Amino acid sequence: MADFRKEIENRRTFAIISHPDAGKTTITEKFLLYGGAIQEAGMVKGKKNSRHAVSDWMEIEKQRGISVTSSVLQFQYQGKCINILDTPGHQDFSEDTYRTLMAADSAVMVIDASKGVEAQTRKLFKVCAMRGVPIFTFINKMDREARDPYELLDEIETELGIGTYAVNWPIGSGKRFKGVYDRMDDQVIAFEGADFRHEVKAQRMSIDDPVLEGLLPEEQYQTLIDDIELLSGAGDDFDLEAVRAGKLSPVFFGSALTNFGVEPFLEKFLGMSTPPTAREADIGLVDPFDPHFSAFVFKIQANMNKAHRDRIAFMRICSGKFERGKDVWHVQGNRKMQLAQPQQLMAQDRSIVDEAYAGDIIGIFDPGVFSIGDTVCDPGMKCAYSGIPTFAPEIFARVRQKDTLKRKQFVKGVEQIAQEGAIQIFHEPNTGMEEVIVGVVGVLQFEVLEYRLKNEYNVEIIREGLPYSHIRWIENTDEEYDYKELRLTSDTKVVQDFRGNFLLLFTSPWNITWAQEHNEGLELSEFSENS
Numbered sequence: 312m313a314d315f316r317k318e319i320e321n322r323r324t325f326a327i328i329s330h331p332d333a334g335k336t337t338i339t340e341k342f343l344l345y346g347g348a349i350q351e352a353g354m355v356k357g358k359k360n361s362r363h364a365v366s367d368w369m370e371i372e373k374q375r376g377i378s379v380t381s382s383v384l385q386f387q388y389q390g391k392c393i394n395i396l397d398t399p400g401h402q403d404f405s406e407d408t409y410r411t412l413m414a415a416d417s418a419v420m421v422i423d424a425s426k427g428v429e430a431q432t433r434k435l436f437k438v439c440a441m442r443g444v445p446i447f448t449f450i451n452k453m454d455r456e457a458r459d460p461y462e463l464l465d466e467i468e469t470e471l472g473i474g475t476y477a478v479n480w481p482i483g484s485g486k487r488f489k490g491v492y493d494r495m496d497d498q499v500i501a502f503e504g505a506d507f508r509h510e511v512k513a514q515r516m517s518i519d520d521p522v523l524e525g526l527l528p529e530e531q532y533q534t535l536i537d538d539i540e541l542l543s544g545a546g547d548d549f550d551l552e553a554v555r556a557g558k559l560s561p562v563f564f565g566s567a568l569t570n571f572g573v574e575p576f577l578e579k580f581l582g583m584s585t586p587p588t589a590r591e592a593d594i595g596l597v598d599p600f601d602p603h604f605s606a607f608v609f610k611i612q613a614n615m616n617k618a619h620r621d622r623i624a625f626m627r628i629c630s631g632k633f634e635r636g637k638d639v640w641h642v643q644g645n646r647k648m649q650l651a652q653p654q655q656l657m658a659q660d661r662s663i664v665d666e667a668y669a670g671d672i673i674g675i676f677d678p679g680v681f682s683i684g685d686t687v688c689d690p691g692m693k694c695a696y697s698g699i700p701t702f703a704p705e706i707f708a709r710v711r712q713k714d715t716l717k718r719k720q721f722v723k724g725v726e727q728i729a730q731e732g733a734i735q736i737f738h739e740p741n742t743g744m745e746e747v748i749v750g751v752v753g754v755l756q757f758e759v760l761e762y763r764l765k766n767e768y769n770v771e772i773i774r775e776g777l778p779y780s781h782i783r784w785i786e787n788t789d790e791e792y793d794y795k796e797l798r799l800t801s802d803t804k805v806v807q808d809f810r811g812n813f814l815l816l817f818t819s820p821w822n823i824t825w826a827q828e829h830n831e832g833l834e835l836s837e838f839s840e841n842s
């Protein structure tokens with residue numbers, strides 16, 4: 312029992328988020344190096360086009376150099392078992408990131424020191440803030456000319472509406488970057504030499520160490536002393552409770568490429584972040600230390616590896632311990648089942664897991680029974696975690712197969728990709744799937760659909776853009792619902808989703824108001840909960 316508690320207490324599960332190019336992959340690689348999970352730098356991310364991140368699975372990712380899918384990496388460091396959830400940086404895949412954040416206990420936000428808060432960071436941040444996820448900020452690329460650190464902190468505070476606490480403070484930037492002052496340990500971590508083409512060696516010393524004065528030009532030394540004074544006078548106190556409530560973000564400065572400040576960041580992060588905490592379910596809060604196993608599906612991915620041609624459901628364990636071959640209850644399927652081939656993933660390397668604990672992510676072979684948001688648990692427990700809301704798509708297209716003989720493959724492909732949550736599909740009421748209306752949040756999702764249908768299902772498609780930009784689920788419907796009675800503008804369309812729910816597609820918000828004004832009692836909702 313003591314071991315069971317200790318295993319969970321040692322778990323840290325976090326998502327790493329950033330605007331593309333801020334350095335997320337580089338940092339992840341350093342983490343893996345410290346944990347001994349990879350042996351050599353460049354295994355995760357090497358030169359553009361020649362190598363690719365271990366967390367990039369799909370061909371399209373390699374070609375475009377973007378991360379489309381979220382992946383999960385596990386490694387051990389200083390007795391802690393760390394699960395990193397990678398997220399796609401591109402905003403067209405925010406929905407995937409959102410689902411991944413539901414599975415994380417905290418988030419690490421990587422910011423480019425010369426750019427500050429960027430569009431994608433802002434969007435992702437909102438999602439974290441909505442859930443009160445603790446956020447740790449790493450301001451990267453200090454070896455390049457950076458913006459003023461006070462200005463960067465101020466931007467995070469005003470743009471993202473969260474307090475900041477600089478855990479360390481940079482001494483210069485670009486060619487003049489000499490190291491950081493660690494405010495908590497009251498020590499300077501300085502470089503030995505400053506050749507930024509290679510990883511740098513660092514040494515710790517106290518602020519009044521004569522060696523430091525030798526290392527820093529007079530004016531930089533004085534600026535540091537002034538900064539330390541200013542920070543201790545003006546800044547907020549460090550408040551761990553506020554950090555854990557997602558109200559205060561500890562900020563670290565460093566340079567992932569030169570490996571400066573990343574390991575101290577990881578160490579402090581592990582100290583400040585929490586093990587898995589209780590999660591909301593229909594039976595109330597479920598304690599991670601509850602001996603009953605429970606988990607929810609946050610991601611489904613098919614054909615991750617072409618050689619396997621399989622479909623994996625990723626589950627976040629919320630309570631108890633998972634053992635291989637265990638019988639579980641699939642709440643939404645209303646049946647008992649055995650979780651087949653439980654796997655833990657190190658990108659393409661898979662290993663079968665014999666046991667896993669609250670906080671861990673396992674990949675389960677999915678014969679097509681799971682949907683995103685589903686709960687599995689001990690048969691004796693029967694709880695259901697709340698569903699993961701679906702983003703309202705904003706771009707729509709009508710899609711059909713080029714070759715009419717390929718209809719079967721087309722339907723299968725489109726349905727499977729939709730089940731994964733990569734797109735949303737609709738059809739006109741009482742019609743089949745010859746033509747499908749696809750809704751997406753970002754236009755790149757269409758490209759992924761096209762690419763995957765061709766490569767995985769051998770189907771080419773014709774895509775025709777539609778003018779709709781707003782979608783609403785009709786709430787108050789039942790089996791007898793007669794959508795033909797609705798009074799709508801001529802450019803409003805009635806469709807159904809794959810669960811049979813009725814929805815309306817609008818070309819403008821004005822039409823939504825019109826529909827509401829002309830149909831008494833019509834209840835429209837912007838979100839659909841998968842439950």
Ligand code: G4P
Pocket residue numbers: 329330331332333334335336337338356357358359400451452453454455565566567568569
């Ligand atoms: P991402 O996953 O957030 O998209 O970013 P990634 O780590 O791929 O980094 C984007 C680019 O920024 C890479 O350069 C990477 O080497 C560089 N980079 C990351 N951290 C630092 C840093 O601390 N300092 C500096 N100067 N650069 C950094 P690239 O040219 O796009 O790729 P590559 O050819 O180096 O692989």
